Amino acid sequence: MSLREKVEDILQKIRPSLQADGGNVELVDVIEKDGVVKVRLTGACRGCAFSQMTLRMGIERILKENIPEVKQVEAV
Numbered sequence: 001m002s003l004r005e006k007v008e009d010i011l012q013k014i015r016p017s018l019q020a021d022g023g024n025v026e027l028v029d030v031i032e033k034d035g036v037v038k039v040r041l042t043g044a045c046r047g048c049a050f051s052q053m054t055l056r057m058g059i060e061r062i063l064k065e066n067i068p069e070v071k072q073v074e075a076v
Contacts, residue, residue: 004030006067007037014062018045018054025059028076035071037063051075 001009008027018024023045029038039059041051048054052075060073 003032003067003069007063007070010063010066011039011059014059018043021045023048023054032069035069037070037073038076039073040076 004027007030011025011027015024021044023041023043025045026040026042027037028040030036031038039055041048041055045051045054055073055075060070063070063073
C-alpha cells in the first residue's frame, strides 16, 4: 500500500466527525520523500476559527500516530 493510500484510508476514518459539524477534508497531495501531506479543509471547516486546531491536534496527530512516515500536514 502506498503512502497516499494509507493517508486516504485514515482520512476516511476522520471524515465522519468532520462531516458531523458540516465540514470535510480533501487530500490534495502527498510528498513521500519529505513525509508531507497536503490537505484542503472544506465546508464549515474552511472558515472555522478552530480549523488550525482541527488540522494540528486532530488530522496531523492522527495521521502521525497511524503512519510513521508522515512528518507534517499542511493546509492548502
